[in-house]
Amino acid sequence: MIAVLRLGHRVERDKRLTTHVGLVARAFGAEIMYYTGDRDETVERTIDEVVRRWGGSFRADYVESWRNLLKQWPGKKIHLTVYGLPLRKVIDEVKALYIRGEQLLVVVGGEKVEGGVFRLADFNVAITSQPHSEAAALAVFLDWLQEGRELERVYDDARILVEPSERGKKIFKR
Numbered sequence: 585m586i587a588v589l590r591l592g593h594r595v596e597r598d599k600r601l602t603t604h605v606g607l608v609a610r611a612f613g614a615e616i617m618y619y620t621g622d623r624d625e626t627v628e629r630t631i632d633e634v635v636r637r638w639g640g641s642f643r644a645d646y647v648e649s650w651r652n653l654l655k656q657w658p659g660k661k662i663h664l665t666v667y668g669l670p671l672r673k674v675i676d677e678v679k680a681l682y683i684r685g686e687q688l689l690v691v692v693g694g695e696k697v698e699g700g701v702f703r704l705a706d707f708n709v710a711i712t713s714q715p716h717s718e719a720a721a722l723a724v725f726l727d728w729l730q731e732g733r734e735l736e737r738v739y740d741d742a743r744i745l746v747e748p749s750e751r752g753k754k755i756f757k758r
Contacts, residue, residue, distance in 0.1 A: 639739025659687030
């Protein structure tokens with residue numbers, strides 16, 4: 585099981601980015617996105633609508649305390665940060681946990697990340713040591729973790745399906 589924690593959502597500034605983190609999490613195989621900071625029912629409704637149309641059981645849940653979630657998480661916590669160990673150096677160890685069925689919580693930042701996140705994480709992982717987007721880091725990490733298998737996922741309950749096409753859009757509604 586893969587879950588994502590998006591830290592420090594700010595309604596006026598982050599609604600699109602937090603929504604994009606949720607969309608990436610869903611598309612790349614996570615089951616849930618928790619978020620902290622400001623509660624934003626617009627983010628939750630947008631994610632619910634995507635799931636309703638495109639399928640699956642993914643959801644976005646607000647949590648008041650990232651600290652409590654990290655302390656209580658029953659599995660391993662992977663914090664994606666510019667300041668962590670390079671992805672190449674830790675991915676095999678994390679992948680082994682995933683294969684064994686460990687519950688993984690992938691943490692991505694928002695505004696300035698508190699030091700407690702670094703201390704409570706089991707892994708602090710750098711996708712790159714350059715500034716980048718949380719959504720991009722999450723996509724890269726989840727892809728490496730699952731070795732691309734998540735890219736083939738199709739949901740049985742999807743109302744909208746896309747048929748791959750070199751040119752144009754081939755969309756089917758059911």
